[in-house]
Amino acid sequence: MKTEKLLSVLFPSFAMMPVVVQAETGKPNIVIIVADDLGTNEIGCYGGANISTPNIDRLASEGMMFTNNYASMAMSVPIRASLYTGLYPARHGSYQNHKATYNSVKSAAHYMAELGYRVGRTGKDHPANQPLVYPFEKVSGFEVNCVASHPPVSTAGGIREFITRNADEPFCLYVCSINSHMPWDAGDASEFDPAKLVLPPNCVDNEQTRKEYCDYLAEIRLLDNEVGMVYETLEETGELDNTLVIFLAEQGPQMPFGKWTLYRYGTHSGFIARYPKAIKAGVVSDALVQYEDILPTMIDFAGGEPIEGLDGQSCLDVLYGKSEGERQWVYGIHNNIPEGDSYPIRSIQDKRWKLIVNLTPEVNYHCKYVTKPGSSMWKSWLETAKMSKDANWLVKRYLIRPAIEFYDLQEDPWELNNLASDPAQAGRIAVMRAALETWMDQQGDRGVLMDTQHPEDSALILTQSSSSGRGDCVSLSN
Structure with missing residues (x-):
């Protein structure tokens, strides 16, 4: 400490x-x-x-x-x-x-x-x-x-x-x-x-x-x-x-x-x-x-x-x-429904290194509150992106994400430099990805299947109990 x-x-x-x-x-x-x-x-x-x-x-x-x-x-x-x-x-x-x-x-x-x-x-x-x-x-x-x-x-x-x-x-x-x-x-x-x-x-x-x-x-x-x-x-x-x-x-x-x-x-x-x-x-x-x-x-x-x-x-x-x-490790789980279309994400990190796995990178990310047409801030970002390469890069980066993101939080706390393609990080990524999958298995985290609209769900807080929710883990492997 x-x-x-x-x-x-x-x-x-x-x-x-x-x-x-x-x-x-x-x-x-x-x-x-x-x-x-x-x-x-x-x-x-x-x-x-x-x-x-x-x-x-x-x-x-x-x-x-x-x-x-x-x-x-x-x-x-x-x-x-x-x-x-x-x-x-x-x-x-x-x-x-x-x-x-x-x-x-x-x-x-x-x-x-x-x-x-x-x-x-x-x-x-x-x-x-x-x-x-x-x-x-x-x-x-x-x-x-x-x-x-x-x-x-x-x-x-x-x-x-x-x-x-x-x-x-x-x-x-x-x-x-x-x-x-x-x-x-x-x-x-x-x-x-x-x-x-x-x-x-x-x-x-x-x-x-x-x-x-x-x-x-x-x-x-x-x-x-x-x-x-x-x-x-x-x-x-x-x-x-x-x-x-x-x-x-x-x-x-x-x-x-x-x-x-x-x-x-x-x-x-x-x-x-x-x-x-x-x-x-x-x-x-x-x-x-x-x-x-x-x-x-x-x-x-x-x-x-x-x-x-x-x-x-x-x-x-x-x-x-x-x-x-x-x-x-500390772990992260994101399921996008009901705040947007399905876009499940998982993460794992220690004090320095951070791995993010986007489970459906083939689609773009949207959040109905952040990227909605009526959002004055997001609208201004889109307008600025037409004239600024830096703004254009940030907008695209928010919407279009790769399957794997890997960051050195010590050098890059705002996570702007994705190191996933760096061969020097391949071993570290493999270890952290395995640890993430182990955690998901322990949690009963079903990956993509967790970010779906279940029949019993609604946009409101539910008042009825559900089953234990545990199920077979879906591997992160693409």
Whole structure:
């Protein structure tokens, strides 16, 4: 684990902490703050150049920041199902966006309640309409509808009531913001000068992109304010230092190469954890982590035994400075239906190397939200592409993809230089492809067959249970 001291702050040895904590307050609390479609590249402590995020940055300066946390699926319903269940999408059932979790699956609402916690959620309710799987207590204060236009400002009253209701009972609360999800009309974009923006290198640089990017940044400002509000509420109620506070960025923004892809812009996700009684301040970890690991970590933190059958693994020892991490690989799964025509993608990576396998490269990729005719940003990209070779290359690259993509994330974090045809990488690609197929087999991932419109499916969240979903693996071999 790489560690970098951001602040020269040392805390007492953790070896003596459990006795102190139990004597003073019993089990510690847990608060998980989840952003919505937040590109980690714009967070200040992750190197963001366009906006200050003092409240998120404060959590990092007072806790641990992970630089290699990844979403296995860059869309909200599947990745939140993974967050809540500790399972990868093929096993929890929500392997397409807005597809239901299997009703036989248990979630954090069950596991944490069994450990004596009151478990609540405020804000965005994905996955929704499945009370058997996700029986969270509903907490008021944050907007539920992620596509609400000009939503009301979030308030802390419901959170305060929830955490102070019973001082003898520990609480576990998910605070799920809808920022920075489209339509990007809630914030004040006048804070930002379009001409001074530093755009990601995978963006077509034109006036429209810069305008909309300012709208996006304005919602990140709202998100950071919400993080500050939660922090202050915990502080005012005396619960801050007895609470494990986790911040998660979810997946990347609704832009080409971001959300609804397996590119790093879509899957790389901020993960910060603060708990001064055991987590040293100002530490940066490069341990590989996925969303599926969060629930096992919470259970471990709360004193529970490991749950047999979960895909994730606890990273509590990493948080406590006892381990550099045990993951060798992180995995990605993308099924395009219902957000476009079938276009299944799988990926595997370590800290440096990334393999993407496009299972149907003979067709072009489309996402109805990103490439729809009414998208002002995409329309501007197409217009710019008529005059700019660089823009033309980016547009074609987004739509037309080879069967194999291979990237050196150390040298090329924006994945602009495909090394798949480099003979020097053939051995590494073969090893990673075999590991990916092994994972798919373990998951019951049926490859192309997973990205089809099943008769029982609809564009809405399902409420009926499905079968286990496991089946014969389809080889990645073409």
